[in-house]
Amino acid sequence: MKSNTQFSFELMWKAIVKCDKRYDGKFFYAVKTTGIFCRPSCKSKTPNYENICFFENVVEAIQQGFRPCKRCQPELSVDIYDPQQEIVVEAINYLEQHFQEKITLDILADKIGISQYYLIRIFKEKIGLTPHKYLEIIRIHEAQNLLLTTVHNSTEICFQVGYRNFSSFYRQFKKICGCSPSQFRIKSGREI
Ligand SMILES: [Zn+2]
Missing domain, CATH: 1.10.10.60 (Homeodomain-like)
Structure with missing residues (x-):
């Protein structure tokens, strides 16, 4: 069981069982069987203890191959307004909704209304991966x-x-x- 955060496993487990909002943004949990990660307060069904892993931030979870939960939207930060993050979230949402279609970088950049170069740069900066x-x-x-x-x-x-x-x-x-x-x-x- 993996815990790379400042909290103990027990404490984080309790927080997710209780959907404790106070821990939102402080850590994230992912469920190995579904490949999805959530905020502690997510109202989705409490996962099995042995299928969970924890992350300190969104980037780590995504880099490990987990996808943000559609219900609690952990990729949106709780309190900071960051226009670059908004662009990244918009790009992620577009990819999540259209992944079955043919998507090229210019289609994506065009939908969001920014240049391809800028899109790749901020996407890599925030998520640590290219949009592709x-x-x-x-x-x-x-x-x-x-x-x-x-x-x-x-x-x-x-x-x-x-x-x-x-x-x-x-x-x-x-x-x-x-x-x-x-x-x-x-x-x-x-x-x-
Ligand atoms: Zn969730």
């Missing part, structure tokens, strides 16, 4: 989700999550998950 890398993480997580919750095969899933080509899907999947899509399905025993 972030999009790959979204797609692979969605593929994991479909492998666990549907009977579609890897090729069908590859196209459903926005890839145009099976070999690049397969390569990315292995890179992010450390195994092939079919191994992933077998290993997880299809439980969620």
